Amino acid sequence: MAGRLMMESGPITGPVVTDATAGETALRSPDLSGVPAKPDPAADELGGTFWRRFAFRRPLAALILQRLGLSVGLLFAVSLMIFGGIEALPGDFATTYLGQSATPQAVENIRKDLGLDRPWSERYLSWLGGAVQGDFGTSWASRNSVSEQIGNRLGNSLFLAFFAAIISVPLAVGLGMLAVQFRNRLPDKIINVISLAAISLPEFFIGYLLIMFFAVKWGVATFPATVYDSMGFTERLSAIALPVATLVLVVLAHMMRMTRAAILNVMSSAYVETAELKGLGTFRIIARHAAPNAVAPVINVVALNLAYLVVGVVVVEVVFVYPGMGQYMVDAVTVRDMPVVQACGLIFAAFYIFLNMAADILAILANPRLRHPR
Amino acid sequence: MSDYKDFLARQVMLGKMNRREFLGRAAALGIAVSTANTLFASSAAAQEPKRGGHLKLGLEGAAATDSRDPAKALSQFMFVVGRNWGDMLVESHPTTGEPVPALAESWEPSADAATWTFTIRKGVKFHDGKELTIDDVIKTLQRHTDEKSESGALGVMKSIKEIKADGDKLVLMLTEGNADLPLLLTDYHLIIQPNGGTDNPDAMIGTGPYKVASFEPGVRATFERNADDWRTDRGYVDSVELIAMNDATARIAALSSGQVHFINRVDPKTVNLLKKAPTVEILNTSGRGHYVFIMHCNTAPFDNNDLRMALKYAMDRETLVQRILGGYGKVGNDFPINDTYALFPEGIEQRVYDPDKAAFHYKKSGHSGPVLLRTSDVAFPGAVDAAVLYQASAKKAGIEIEVKREPGDGYWSNVWNVQPFSTSYWGGRPTQDQMYSTAYLSTADWNDTRFKRPDFDKILLEARSELDEAKRKDMYRTMAMMVRDEGGLILPMFNDFVNAAGKTVKGYVHDIGNDMSNGYVATRVWLDA
Numbered sequence: 001m002a003g004r005l006m007m008e009s010g011p012i013t014g015p016v017v018t019d020a021t022a023g024e025t026a027l028r029s030p031d032l033s034g035v036p037a038k039p040d041p042a043a044d045e046l047g048g049t050f051w052r053r054f055a056f057r058r059p060l061a062a063l064i065l066q067r068l069g070l071s072v073g074l075l076f077a078v079s080l081m082i083f084g085g086i087e088a089l090p091g092d093f094a095t096t097y098l099g100q101s102a103t104p105q106a107v108e109n110i111r112k113d114l115g116l117d118r119p120w121s122e123r124y125l126s127w128l129g130g131a132v133q134g135d136f137g138t139s140w141a142s143r144n145s146v147s148e149q150i151g152n153r154l155g156n157s158l159f160l161a162f163f164a165a166i167i168s169v170p171l172a173v174g175l176g177m178l179a180v181q182f183r184n185r186l187p188d189k190i191i192n193v194i195s196l197a198a199i200s201l202p203e204f205f206i207g208y209l210l211i212m213f214f215a216v217k218w219g220v221a222t223f224p225a226t227v228y229d230s231m232g233f234t235e236r237l238s239a240i241a242l243p244v245a246t247l248v249l250v251v252l253a254h255m256m257r258m259t260r261a262a263i264l265n266v267m268s269s270a271y272v273e274t275a276e277l278k279g280l281g282t283f284r285i286i287a288r289h290a291a292p293n294a295v296a297p298v299i300n301v302v303a304l305n306l307a308y309l310v311v312g313v314v315v316v317e318v319v320f321v322y323p324g325m326g327q328y329m330v331d332a333v334t335v336r337d338m339p340v341v342q343a344c345g346l347i348f349a350a351f352y353i354f355l356n357m358a359a360d361i362l363a364i365l366a367n368p369r370l371r372h373p374r
Numbered sequence: 375m376s377d378y379k380d381f382l383a384r385q386v387m388l389g390k391m392n393r394r395e396f397l398g399r400a401a402a403l404g405i406a407v408s409t410a411n412t413l414f415a416s417s418a419a420a421q422e423p424k425r426g427g428h429l430k431l432g433l434e435g436a437a438a439t440d441s442r443d444p445a446k447a448l449s450q451f452m453f454v455v456g457r458n459w460g461d462m463l464v465e466s467h468p469t470t471g472e473p474v475p476a477l478a479e480s481w482e483p484s485a486d487a488a489t490w491t492f493t494i495r496k497g498v499k500f501h502d503g504k505e506l507t508i509d510d511v512i513k514t515l516q517r518h519t520d521e522k523s524e525s526g527a528l529g530v531m532k533s534i535k536e537i538k539a540d541g542d543k544l545v546l547m548l549t550e551g552n553a554d555l556p557l558l559l560t561d562y563h564l565i566i567q568p569n570g571g572t573d574n575p576d577a578m579i580g581t582g583p584y585k586v587a588s589f590e591p592g593v594r595a596t597f598e599r600n601a602d603d604w605r606t607d608r609g610y611v612d613s614v615e616l617i618a619m620n621d622a623t624a625r626i627a628a629l630s631s632g633q634v635h636f637i638n639r640v641d642p643k644t645v646n647l648l649k650k651a652p653t654v655e656i657l658n659t660s661g662r663g664h665y666v667f668i669m670h671c672n673t674a675p676f677d678n679n680d681l682r683m684a685l686k687y688a689m690d691r692e693t694l695v696q697r698i699l700g701g702y703g704k705v706g707n708d709f710p711i712n713d714t715y716a717l718f719p720e721g722i723e724q725r726v727y728d729p730d731k732a733a734f735h736y737k738k739s740g741h742s743g744p745v746l747l748r749t750s751d752v753a754f755p756g757a758v759d760a761a762v763l764y765q766a767s768a769k770k771a772g773i774e775i776e777v778k779r780e781p782g783d784g785y786w787s788n789v790w791n792v793q794p795f796s797t798s799y800w801g802g803r804p805t806q807d808q809m810y811s812t813a814y815l816s817t818a819d820w821n822d823t824r825f826k827r828p829d830f831d832k833i834l835l836e837a838r839s840e841l842d843e844a845k846r847k848d849m850y851r852t853m854a855m856m857v858r859d860e861g862g863l864i865l866p867m868f869n870d871f872v873n874a875a876g877k878t879v880k881g882y883v884h885d886i887g888n889d890m891s892n893g894y895v896a897t898r899v900w901l902d903a
Contacts, residue, residue, distance in 0.1 A: 023775045071680055089783065089784065090781075090783060090784025090788050095786070095787055096786075096787070097439075097448075098567035104819055105521065105528060105529075105532075106523075106524055106525070106526070106528050106529075108522050109522055110524055113524070139438075139439060140439075141437075141439030141440070141441060142438070142439050142440060142441050142442075142591050143441065143576075144591070149438065149591075151436075152590075181804065191840060208623060208627075211627045213626070214800060215627060215631045215633070216627055216631040219632075222630060223627060223633055224432070224617060224624060224628055224633065226593060226594055226617055226618075227707075228588070228590060228593060228594050229588070229590070230588070267815055318620060318624070319621055319623070319624055320624070321432075321617065321618065321619050321620075321621070321624050321628075323590070323592065323593040323594075323618075324532060327438070327592065328438045328592070331438040331439050331592055332438065332439060334437065334439075335437070335439050337439050340438070340439070353479075
């Protein structure tokens with residue numbers, strides 16, 4: 001996937017190229033209007049060859065540059081989609097926020113105060129202007145700085161995701177390798193059944209089960225998992241024990257099964273057979289010969305799950321009363337608090353884009369053949 | 375039997391039963407007199423409030439978007455937060471609903487009830503040490519009556535024409551007479567703030583029993599006891615912690631595992647399970663909130679009173695109270711007032727499910743074909759189920775109701791008050807006048823039944839400035855009958871407020887004013903370790 005994207009997205013870096021060669025036309029992003037469908041031989045000689053040479057010598061740097069450019073474009077598209085989406089939702093901020101207790105006078109006051117009577121394109125552009133400079137504005141509902149609040153909430157979300165990740169990723173890869181080693185024998189079957197059960201149960205149900213046994217029946221775990229500023233580190237750790245356990249159970253199976261499948265796939269190749277004929281032990285074959293070659297798909301699925309741990313855990317946050325980003329965004333959507341929704345949406349999109357990029361780069365590092373796609 | 379013993383003990387604690395009565399009932403239970411005497415003594419002793427401890431409440435209704443400014447408080451969570459740190463001029467009596475003094479010591483209306491004079495309490499200090507002055511009061515009320523204000527109390531306050539000081543007394547001049555003015559000032563937005571909150575509305579500085587220690591919107595709020603409180607009969611614990619818990623199951627888990635002392639909004643569907651936990655007590659209070667089915671009186675086919683009557687008789691109210699509220703509520707009688715209001719019109723016959731009468735009116739109306747009812751679970755909990763039950767009971771009267779489930783998102787903008795027949799809810803209002811003025815006056819902003827009757831408006835306005843209670847009660851009776859027999863409102867039930875607390879929580883007051891002991895739960899209860 002990485003390779004194809006790289007080739008197709010060539011023109012995106014047009015400005016960079018012309019910048020070096022064609023002087024002042026550079027700033028006018030000529031690739032949109034000036035570049036003909038068929039590559040112009042002259043341009044090819046000036047810019048194209050430079051880019052090709054650069055991409056050939058520094059394939060990784062070229063890839064990262066291209067993906068960064070693409071990411072920025074994607075983020076703009078996302079912001080436009082979020083804005084349009086909220087615009088299309090029934091009800092606006094003033095009526096939704098005041099709810100049934102609103103009087104037309106109060107509604108009118110709020111609309112005027114927030115400039116909701118202006119056309120949407122104007123509001124979008126002024127918001128975008130601020131966001132580019134890192135200023136997400138103030139929340140319509142609470143009138144607090146969005147950037148400040150997000151800093152707090154994002155920190156909480158990352159804290160939870162970090163611990164879930166450092167437990168689940170090694171565990172999943174380890175269990176995957178174990179399952180391959182005992183392929184179709186009892187340990188493999190046990191691992192499969194348990195992971196399938198975990199993946200089949202909705203996360204809120206797993207959460208409720210954990211709460212019922214560990215908090216209500218046995219009283220050994222902390223609940224609710226509310227964290228706040230003045231809390232000590234160990235207190236925080238004990239507060240997030242149950243949500244982390246839930247998240248680990250939810251993402252474990254996915255990664256574990258992918259690891260198992262990828263390694264099994266490699267196990268059928270000729271060089272593994274050679275290793276077997278050399279008389280190497282099963283575990284050594286898996287660890288030294290099969291696993292490194294199976295790493296690309298595993299990295300991809302790990303990246304997806306990491307992104308999920310940051311942006312997809314709303315339900316877990318609600319069940320465990322954990323003040324993270326998901327809960328923050330849901331609160332904001334409910335009252336159509338645009339600045340907050342937009343900021344959350346952009347940050348979520350940035351996480352997905354960044355993690356996918358990191359996955360592609362890591363996959364290429366792990367498999368040098370991907371650096372020069374044909 | 376032990377349940378009943380607990381009940382008796384509780385009655386004693388609440389001061390609802392004296393020793394003689396208690397002994398009599400205990401004897402009926404077969405409890406020896408000496409045992410009963412000790413029991414009475416311990417129950418009576420338990421009504422002495424204890425001070426100290428850390429009270430934790432798990433509450434629904436908080437959001438990251440909550441504002442610190444009391445003018446913009448809307449959620450259940452902020453309602454309790456405000457009651458903890460602030461005071462209004464007037465409070466309402468927990469069981470009679472009459473106005474009682476708070477920051478205003480006393481008040482006096484003019485003969486036409488259009489000018490009111492309030493005496494403001496002296497020697498009250500704000501949390502920052504500044505003394506409360508009449509200036510603070512005036513500025514606060516001005517902030518909430520300003521036309522440009524975003525205050526949730528704007529609708530209540532708009533009849534106030536002028537606010538001024540007469541020496542050390544507060545004088546309020548109204549555009550028209552209003553006998554209920556003191557009760558309007560109990561609105562939870564109207565917390566008196568230093569300088570009216572004009573310099574910093576978000577400061578959360580007030581005269582309440584607790585000082586705000588920390589506040590994180592949508593997460594948590596903590597409070598410490600205000601040592602300089604001007605009252606001694608409240609604020610019993612040293613510190614209070616409110617935790618935002620929007621998930622019903624999380625609240626129940628937190629209460630049954632002893633992590634919090636009190637939770638609000640217990641789902642009627644799970645209340646019977648929660649009741650089985652030995653450490654938990656269900657606290658249900660009858661309230662003024664009601665679940666409604668609303669028809670537009672000016673839109674076909676509902677512009678026909680016979681059809682409206684048919685639809686009223688076709689509803690099985692008892693079943694709805696049992697199935698939708700789990701029994702935690704009371705049957706309604708198609709007007710928006712119940713006996714928790716002062717001057718409730720007694721003796722109006724209860725309307726019951728009567729398929730024959732429904733069929734009679736339906737035939738007389740000349741209508742045929744299905745009637746379309748729009749609903750959604752955001753209208754009230756269980757609204758869709760209620761609509762389906764209604765469909766079944768109406769079918770027995772030969773009336774076909776088509777239930778259409780609408781998306782919850784946007785229900786309040788696109789369906790309620792727009793479509794001719796839909797489900798909805800109303801929270802209570804402090805006075806009958808306010809309830810009728812909000813939704814049944816011809817010119818009301820939220821006249822969601824399109825009930826437009828000049829004769830009704832006339833009585834409503836007359837009753838507003840009538841200071842003679844007997845006459846006023848009579849007027850309210852006439853109005854109730856008009857809404858009941860000619861209006862577009864079908865009101866099957868008034869819902870109880872269902873909360874739950876651990877057994878160590880004592881002194882909970884069942885306040886008819888609003889949910890969670892009218893928001894005062896944390897200031898009224900104490901912990902019995």
